[in-house]
Amino acid sequence: MVYRDDVPEPVPGEGQVLVQVTACGVCGGDLHFAARSATMVDLAARMVGAPSLTDGLDLNQDVFMGHEFAAEVVAAGPRTDAPPPGTQVTSVPALMTAWGMEPHLYSNTEPGGYGERMLLSAPLLLPIPNGLEPRLATLAEPMAVGLHAVNKADIEAGTGAIVIGCGPAGLAVVAELAAAGIFPIVASDFSPARRKLGRLMGAHEVVDPATDDVFDAWRRTGTGTPVVFEAVGVPGMLDSILQQTPMGTRVVVIGAAMEPDRITPYFGIAKEAEFRFVQAYTPDEFAETLRQIADGELNVAPLITAEVGLKDVAWAFGKLSEPEEHCKILVRPGS
Numbered sequence: 001m002v003y004r005d006d007v008p009e010p011v012p013g014e015g016q017v018l019v020q021v022t023a024c025g026v027c028g029g030d031l032h033f034a035a036r037s038a039t040m041v042d043l044a045a046r047m048v049g050a051p052s053l054t055d056g057l058d059l060n061q062d063v064f065m066g067h068e069f070a071a072e073v074v075a076a077g078p079r080t081d082a083p084p085p086g087t088q089v090t091s092v093p094a095l096m097t098a099w100g101m102e103p104h105l106y107s108n109t110e111p112g113g114y115g116e117r118m119l120l121s122a123p124l125l126l127p128i129p130n131g132l133e134p135r136l137a138t139l140a141e142p143m144a145v146g147l148h149a150v151n152k153a154d155i156e157a158g159t160g161a162i163v164i165g166c167g168p169a170g171l172a173v174v175a176e177l178a179a180a181g182i183f184p185i186v187a188s189d190f191s192p193a194r195r196k197l198g199r200l201m202g203a204h205e206v207v208d209p210a211t212d213d214v215f216d217a218w219r220r221t222g223t224g225t226p227v228v229f230e231a232v233g234v235p236g237m238l239d240s241i242l243q244q245t246p247m248g249t250r251v252v253v254i255g256a257a258m259e260p261d262r263i264t265p266y267f268g269i270a271k272e273a274e275f276r277f278v279q280a281y282t283p284d285e286f287a288e289t290l291r292q293i294a295d296g297e298l299n300v301a302p303l304i305t306a307e308v309g310l311k312d313v314a315w316a317f318g319k320l321s322e323p324e325e326h327c328k329i330l331v332r333p334g335s
Contacts, residue, residue, distance in 0.1 A: 001034065001314035002062075007111060010119045012077035015096060017120050022088065022134040023307070024113030024331045025068035026316050027142065028168050032256065033065070033106060034317055039258050053105050066113025066331065067093035067104045068141040070134035073125075074117065082122040088134050089125045090290065092283050093141065096121040114313050116333045126287055130294040135307070135330055139300040140290035142328075144281035145254070146172025147289050152278045153227050153252045155182060160222040162214055163187040163203070163229045164241070166194035168303070168328060169254050170231035171201050175298055176289075178202025184222045188214040191323040200302050215244045225249055233257040238275070242267035253277045303328045309335035 012018045033040055037059055044052035057063065070090050076082035083089060093104035093112075104112045111118045128137045150173060155161060161177050163170050166189035177185050178201065187203040189195050195206040207217045218226055225246045230237055233255025241251055242263060253275060267273070292298040305326040308316050316329040 001114075001317055003311050003313070004062075007115065010111060010117055012075060012080070012119055013098070014077050014079050015122055016077040016080065017082045017122050017125065018074045018076075018117060019071035019089065019120055020074050020117055021066075021113055021115060021333050022070045022072055023138050024066045024070075024333075025138045025142065025304075026313070026320060026329045026331065027068055028320075029105075029256070030065055030067075031317060031320055032258075036258060037063070037106075043258060053103050056108075057106055058108055061108045064107045064110060064112045064115070065105070066115065066118075068138045069093070069104075069113035069118075070128060070137040071113075071118070071120070072134075076122065080122050083125060083127055088128040088137070089120070090128060090134075090137050090140055091120045091124045091126060092286050094121065094124065095119055096123070114310065114331055116310070124283070126290055128294070129291070132294040135304065135332075136293055136300055137290060138330060139298075139303060139328070140286060140293060142168050143172045143175065143289040143293065143298060143300065144286040145169055146174075146176040147285045148281035149173050149229060149252050149254050149278045150176040150180060151285065152276055153229070153250060155180070155227045157181060159224070160184045160186070160218070160226045161229060162218055162226045163198070163231060164209075164214060164237065165189060165231035165233075165255060166191070166198040166206075167231060167323070170229065171197055171303065171327070173229045173231060173254065174198055174203050175201040175300075179292065179297055186214060186218050186221055186226070188212075188217070189323075193324050194327065197302060197327060200299075213244070227252065229254060231255050235259050235261045239263045239267070242271070242273055245271065245273065247271045248273070250274045250276060304330055306330070307332050307335065309333070 184204040187198040231254045
C-alpha cells in the first residue's frame with residue numbers, strides 16, 4: 001500500500017458527482033487482494049459464464065481501492081441531477097462511465113475510498129438518513145453482504161442457524177439473522193475477541209472450535225436441521241460440514257477460498273445436503289442495510305475498532321491480520 005499525493009483531481013462527467021471521502025472501511029476482501037492479487041486475477045481470467053470484478057485490471061500499474069465509504073457531495077457533473085453540495089451520501093461502489101461500469105473495488109483508473117476525493121454515479125447515490133454518523137454508514141456495504149447471504153438462504157422462522165467464522169462477513173450474517181428473528185444462532189471462531197463480537201451482534205451461543213465442536217453446540221442448543229453459513233474460506237471446511245451436519249442441511253458459502261478444495265460427495269448425497277454460493281448484494285439490499293443502521297435496528301458501532309488517516313492504510317492492513325485486536329478499521333482522509 002503506497003501513499004501518493006500526486007493523483008489528479010477527479011473531474012465529474014455527465015451523470016457523475018465529485019465527492020469528498022468522509023470515511024472508508026477496510027474490507028477483508030481488500031486484505032485478500034493485497035496478499036493474493038495475482039491469484040485472484042488469474043482465477044477470474046479462467047472463469048467463464050460470469051463477469052469478473054478484475055476484468056482488464058493490470059497489476060503492473062497502480063491499483064486504487066476502497067469500497068466501504070461515506071462521502072460529502074462537492075459538485076455534480078454537467079446536466080446531472082444530484083443532491084446539493086454538502087450532502088452526506090453513500091453508494092453501491094460502482095461508477096457508470098461512457099465505457100461501461102467501473103467497480104470501486106480494484107481499479108487502475110478510478111480513485112476509490114482510500115483517498116480524499118472520488119467520483120460516484122448520481123443515480124446510485126443514497127443520502128445518509130436520520131442524522132446517522134457517516135462513519136457508521138460505511139458499514140452499510142459489509143452488512144449488505146450479510147443480508148444477501150441470509151436472503152439467499154431462504155431461512156424461515158423456526159429454523160435455526162450455525163455461522164462458522166466471526167470475521168466481518170460472518171458477523172454481518174449473525175446480525176442479519178438476529179434482525180430477522182432467527183433462533184437459535186450458534187456461531188464459532190477461534191478468536192475470543194470475535195466470539196465476543198458474535199454475541200454482541202446477536203448470536204445465542206458462541207463456541208471455540210479448538211475446544212468445542214459447533215455441531216455439538218447446536219445439538220445442545222437447537223433442534224431440527226439448521227442452515228449453515230460458512231464464512232471462513234479454508235480448504236477442507238466444506239467437507240467437514242458435510243460430514244457432521246444433519247440431514248437436509250442447506251450450506252450457504254460466503255468464505256472465498258481461492259485454492260482448489262475437495263469434498264466427499266457421499267456425505268452430501270447420503271444427507272441430501274445443498275450448497276448455495278453467494279457474493280456481494282443487490283442495490284436494494286444495500287439500501288435496506290443503510291436504513292437498518294439509521295433506524296437503530298443494527299448496532300454496528302462495536303465492529304469499529306480503530307480509525308486512521310491515509311498515511312496509515314498500510315498499518316491498518318497489517319493490524320487486521322491480528323483478529324484479537326481489530327475487526328473493522330476506518331480510514332478517515334481528514335485525520
